[in-house]
Amino acid sequence: MPPWIEIILRTLSAIIFLFIVTKILGKRQLSELSLFEYITGITIGNLAASLSIDLDGRWYQGVASLAVWTLVAMGIEYITLKSKRLRNVLDGKSTILIKNGDILEENLGKERITVDELMEQLRYKNIFSLSDVDTAILEQNGTLNVLLKKENQPLTPKMLGMTVEKELFPEVVISDGYIMEDTLTSIGLSKSWLQSELKKRRLQEKDIFLAQVTSSGSLYIDLYQDKIHPVHVDAGEKNLLYTLLNKCEADLALMQLSTKDPKEKEIYKQSAKQLQREIKNLKPYLK
Template sequence: MPDWAEIALRTLLAVAVLFVMTKLLGKRQVSQLSLFEYITGITIGSLAAYVSLDLESTWYLGLVAIAVWVGVSLGIEWLQIKSKRARDIIDSRATVLIKDGKILEDNLKKERLTTDELLQQLRRKNVFRTADVEFAIMEPSGDVNVLLTKENQPLTPKHLGIRVAPEQEPQAVIMDGEIMDEPLATLGLNRDWLQTELEKTGVAVENVFLGQVDSAGQLFVDLYDDQLKVPQPQTKAALLATLKKCEADLEMFGLSTNEREAKSMYARCSKQLEKVIDDVKPLLVR
């Protein structure tokens, strides 16, 4: 076999082996590398290059070395899962950098972090004054997480005493002009419903780049033609308006009748509907 053909076959074999091994190591190997995982990635890549280019008869030993490295990595991950002490030794512990607005200089030196680097990490969290920081900690991955003081934390509906509805993951029901049946079935919907919603917006399926349905059953579409404007769904707003109109009608009926029993009934129904509106309003105002 010519050398070039043998190298091509070995490269393909190395790619296949690397794919299988990285799948075994999991997504964390790619997204958040610890120090050992970083070394493992470099070493396995070097071994794969050896398998591809070494023309000697012992090239297969590179595959053995890759398997050993992956086995050691899996064993270390197992230890980390089972033992807190092993996690502390392998990944090290998190380090507090700022406490009560005060920078801990000794911990900065321990992590070999300069003041400029600390300020850069804080700016990534949209923090520009260390005095605004209640607590800052460097994770074993190297990321710095920040807890702002109470007065500097952003307002949330909970702070204002406002109830909001839970938000579920939107489902992509149209992608690249093609209807996705599985997400539709997950929502309990079908193609007929989707076609009806598209007719309301006046667009065809083939003109939709992406279509998503939220937890309230509202369809949002993004078209290939960015110049076209698509009206936003008004299902929840229309339902809330209808409920308020019914409440107003009940109050008007109560005022327009002279019968005491009917007036009492309309007033009671109006109060009950008002309570229903208060209960469902968090679901309809988002």
């Protein structure tokens, strides 16, 4: 057999084997990797590459080595699921870098992170002032998660004592011109409903690149011809929303004045300030 044909066959076999190994080891190999998973991925990739081009070696020896690495990786993953102690050794532990607004210099030293690197990671989170941070935790995979101080957290309906309806998960119902009937059934809709919606817009399935039922139950459509149909919000609705937000701010200020409890006064005061900031940010879009 000519060498170039053997290389092609070995390479195709290695690709198939790597695909099988990746499926066996699971999706964690494709996402954030632990140290051992990182080493395993590099080693298996190198073994597969050597198996493809090393014509002097016997192919079954390379396959045996790949199989051993795969079995060891599977065994260690199983053990780490059962043993917290071994999981801490292999994957490591999360490290608190900022606690109650104070930087823990000792933990920074343990993780070999400089203040400049810490500030860089905070800027990635759109945080430019340390005074805004309550807690920062360095996870096992190197990601920095940050908890802002209460007064710097985004305003939520719960803070205003408002109840909101449960939001549905948006689902794609047409992809590449084909209706996804299983998805329609799972969200309680039918193919006839979808076709009637398309008929209203004088469209056919084949015209549509992607259609999605949004969380509000409306239908978003993107055509193959890239005819974009943006959702237009009526100016009157914008003004109404702006007025309602200002009314909420005024109500919070009124509640602050009417209550005698100092704690409640402070809560209303902080809520009014947060809402005022949000209104300021939204004003260019609502006026």
